[in-house]
Amino acid sequence: MILPVHGVFLAQLLLVLLWNAFACSAGRPAGAPRAWERWLLPLLVALAAVLLADRVRPLHAPLLERPAISIAFPLALLAGVVQNVSAIRARGVRVTDIPVVLYNVGVGACVATAVAAVRGAEPAPLLLYDYSVLQHLVGSHLAHFSTLCWHLPIFLRRGEPASLPAAMASLVAPAFAGFVVLVLVLFRSESADVLAAFEREPRLERAREGLMLGVLEHPEGEPAPPGACAAWRLPIDDAGLTPPPDRPLVLELAAPESWSLRVPPRADATAAFLAAAERLSARYRPAVLLPFPEPDGVAPLLFGAGLTPADWRALYEQARRRVLAVSPDTRIGARISGLGDESRALADALAAAPAVVDVLGPRLHPGSARAGGPALADEVLATWGRWRAEQERPPALWVLAAGLSPLAYGEAAQARFLEGCIARASARDDVEGLLVEGGRDRGHTLGLLRPDGSPREAALAWQRIAGGR
Numbered sequence: 001m002i003l004p005v006h007g008v009f010l011a012q013l014l015l016v017l018l019w020n021a022f023a024c025s026a027g028r029p030a031g032a033p034r035a036w037e038r039w040l041l042p043l044l045v046a047l048a049a050v051l052l053a054d055r056v057r058p059l060h061a062p063l064l065e066r067p068a069i070s071i072a073f074p075l076a077l078l079a080g081v082v083q084n085v086s087a088i089r090a091r092g093v094r095v096t097d098i099p100v101v102l103y104n105v106g107v108g109a110c111v112a113t114a115v116a117a118v119r120g121a122e123p124a125p126l127l128l129y130d131y132s133v134l135q136h137l138v139g140s141h142l143a144h145f146s147t148l149c150w151h152l153p154i155f156l157r158r159g160e161p162a163s164l165p166a167a168m169a170s171l172v173a174p175a176f177a178g179f180v181v182l183v184l185v186l187f188r189s190e191s192a193d194v195l196a197a198f199e200r201e202p203r204l205e206r207a208r209e210g211l212m213l214g215v216l217e218h219p220e221g222e223p224a225p226p227g228a229c230a231a232w233r234l235p236i237d238d239a240g241l242t243p244p245p246d247r248p249l250v251l252e253l254a255a256p257e258s259w260s261l262r263v264p265p266r267a268d269a270t271a272a273f274l275a276a277a278e279r280l281s282a283r284y285r286p287a288v289l290l291p292f293p294e295p296d297g298v299a300p301l302l303f304g305a306g307l308t309p310a311d312w313r314a315l316y317e318q319a320r321r322r323v324l325a326v327s328p329d330t331r332i333g334a335r336i337s338g339l340g341d342e343s344r345a346l347a348d349a350l351a352a353a354p355a356v357v358d359v360l361g362p363r364l365h366p367g368s369a370r371a372g373g374p375a376l377a378d379e380v381l382a383t384w385g386r387w388r389a390e391q392e393r394p395p396a397l398w399v400l401a402a403g404l405s406p407l408a409y410g411e412a413a414q415a416r417f418l419e420g421c422i423a424r425a426s427a428r429d430d431v432e433g434l435l436v437e438g439g440r441d442r443g444h445t446l447g448l449l450r451p452d453g454s455p456r457e458a459a460l461a462w463q464r465i466a467g468g469r
Contacts, residue, residue, distance in 0.1 A: 002260050004301050006055050009139040009149050012176065013048055016152050019173045020044060023155040037083055037155065040076075044152050047076060054148060056260045058443035059218065059235060064148045065441070065451035070115045073150045077108030080153020087156040096174040097156055103177035104153050106184045110134070111150050117407050120450055125410035129191040132408035134183050147407040147445050151180075190369040197373035198413040201420030204465060208426035213466045214250055215448065216401060217439030225448065225459075226467035229287065231435045236276035240283040248287035250333070250435060252400075253277060254443075255293070255302055266303050270315060277319050282326035288359050290333045290400070291319035295346050297337040297363075309349035316356040333359035335400035339383050351391045359432075360395040364402040364421050366409065374417050377402075381424060381431075388430070399425055399434040405445040406456055415457040422465055436462065 002010075024037045050069055054062045064070050081104045088097055110131035113124050122128070132147050139149045154173050161167040207213060214231035215224075219242045224230055230245035237256040253276055255263075263269060277291040293299045295312045307315075320332045334350050334357045336343050350357045362384055367376030388394040402421040406414040418436055425431040441447040448459035455463075 002055050006139070006149070009135075010052070012138050013051065013152065015172070015176065016154055017044060017048055020153075020155045022169075023157040023173075034086070040079055040083070040155075043072070043076060047072060047152060051149060057257055058260060059257050060442075061451065062148050062441065064150065065118060067119075070118060073152075074108055074112040074115055077104050077111060077151075077153045080104040080155060081108065083153070084156050087158045091158055096171065099174050099178035099181055100154050100156055102181045106181055107131075107134075107151050108153075110184070114147065114150065114407055117410070118451060120411065120454065120456070122410050122412070125195055125413070126188065126191045128408055128410055129194060130184050130187055132405070133187045133191070134180060137183060138180065147405055193369040194366065194373040195409065195413060197369075197375060198409070198416040198420075201374055201416040202423040202427075204419050204423040204426065207422055207465055208429075211422075211426055211431065212248070212398075212433030213422070214433070214435050215439050215462070216250070216252065216435040216437045217447075218442050220440065225439055226463060228466070229433065233438070234280060236272050238276075238280065240280055244284050249284055250288040250290075250433075251280065251284060251286035252290040252335075253280070253292065255298075259302065263302055269303055274315075274319055274322060278322040278326055281323045281330055285327045286330050288331045288333045288398075289319075289323055289327075290335060291316070291323065292334070294335050294337045294363070296343045297335075309345045312346060313349045313352070313356055316350060320356055331358035331396075333357060333361075333398065333400065335361060335363060337363045339380065344387060347387055348391065351394055353393055355393070355395065357395050359398050359400075361398040361400040364399055364424075366404055366413075366417060374413075374420060377417075377421060377424060381428065385428075385430070396432045397430050398432055401435055401437045403437040403446040406458070407445045411457045415461045418458045419461050419465070 021041060024041055050063045054064060064073075081101065084097065084101045084104060088101075109124075110127050113127040114131060116123055117128055135147055135149050154177055157170065161170050212228045214227040214229040216231040216233055217225070218234070219232055221242070224245065227247070229248045229250055231250040231252070232245075233252045233254050235254050235256040237258075253273055259269075264272070273292055277289060280286075281289055292315065293302065295307070300307070316332060316334065323330050323332065336347050347360060351360060362380050364377040364380055366374045371379070384397065388397065399421065402418070404414055404417050409417075421436075422434060425434040436448070437446045438444065439447060440449050440453075441451065448456055448462055450456055
């Protein structure tokens with residue numbers, strides 16, 4: 001699964017490593033690299049290994065959260081600027097040097113801001129959003145959920161290309177660097193528009209009585225966050241050793257870490273989820289169980305493309321039959337992430353009688369500036385209102401995930417959006433529950449707590465809203 005999710009990022013990471021090795025290779029005496037430049041290559045390989053390790057261990061604490069490792073990235077980009085200046089002074093400036101220098105300066109500022117944001121500082125929230133857009137384009141399409149995919153510096157070659165193919169190859173790195181710089185510049189105004197929109201989020205004094213609130217998290221054995229319900233995301237290979245919570249439990253099943261490298265065939269993958277749904281339901285007796293990831297989101301990466309709404313209905317029917325046999329009071333739920341025709345067809349297929357799901361709902365997240373930023377949540381809920389009005393007996397409506405990454409938008413925006421989502425759910429009588437994602441950053445960067453366990457601003461807002469009920 002790592003290639004479909006992170007393939008573009010891994011490709012550009014390999015490109016930068018190969019280019020830097022080329023730039024630091026031995027050449028004619030006049031263009032030979034300095035010894036200290038060659039010593040930077042092992043450091044860059046080590047940092048690339050950190051980025052790769054974090055992608056194959058999504059349920060573990062990211063290595064990038066460790067201070068010594070995270071600080072090494074802006075220092076490496078600073079070393080890239082020093083190398084660029086040293087090479088220019090030795091052989092003179094070329095036009096193709098300009099985008100490379102600007103890349104190292106611009107990305108270096110973004111990474112330094114991200115390192116500070118991991119620890120709760122926000123020196124420049126606009127850079128956070130700018131960088132998240134860049135990571136979305138040359139990183140992962142899940143960048144707004146997981147922005148820990150930082151970049152490496154680009155070096156300048158001191159020597160002259162010895163052939164026409166070498167001259168053409170020498171344009172690859174400047175072209176990539178120029179694209180990155182353009183993205184950071186062109187999205188600057190959108191960054192300002194999106195972040196300003198969070199100030200217009202609805203505010204909330206008290207959540208509606210009866211609204212089930214919970215924090216969707218992987219249980220860490222620490223005190224659970226407040227809320228009317230507990231909400232866990234467990235990998236299907238979980239041993240079921242965690243004691244059941246003292247509140248109604250919403251349980252979502254997820255792929256195990258081993259699938260980051262190799263996903264089994266569809267039949268084996270679906271069988272593993274069905275078996276885990278039965279086993280963990282017998283252990284925890286959840287009030288609501290989401291037996292599969294989002295059918296129009298992560299699920300196609302696990303089960304492959306081509307599953308029709310009728311296929312998904314059949315899978316949920318199997319899950320329902322097996323779960324109710326061991327936990328009769330459990331309600332089956334499904335989260336639909338999109339708003340297009342395919343997502344509508346999925347929602348209608350799962351909602352059709354006889355019921356195969358009892359709870360159905362969306363994910364709330366901010367959109368682009370054109371979509372109104374956080375106001376996209378209003379469009380999502382309005383769309384679901386139209387869908388439900390046309391269904392004969394619609395399942396209960398829950399917001400089954402809501403949140404944003406403070407490393408993409410800043411901690412203040414995260415707190416405003418959380419409050420806005422609860423205010424929207426409270427204003428609608430048809431919304432039965434809302435889950436905020438998540439407790440700590442595990443497989444994402446949406447956590448209410450920082451890596452060191454200290455509360456982000458959103459955690460304080462959640463404590464005020466959910467803890468005092």
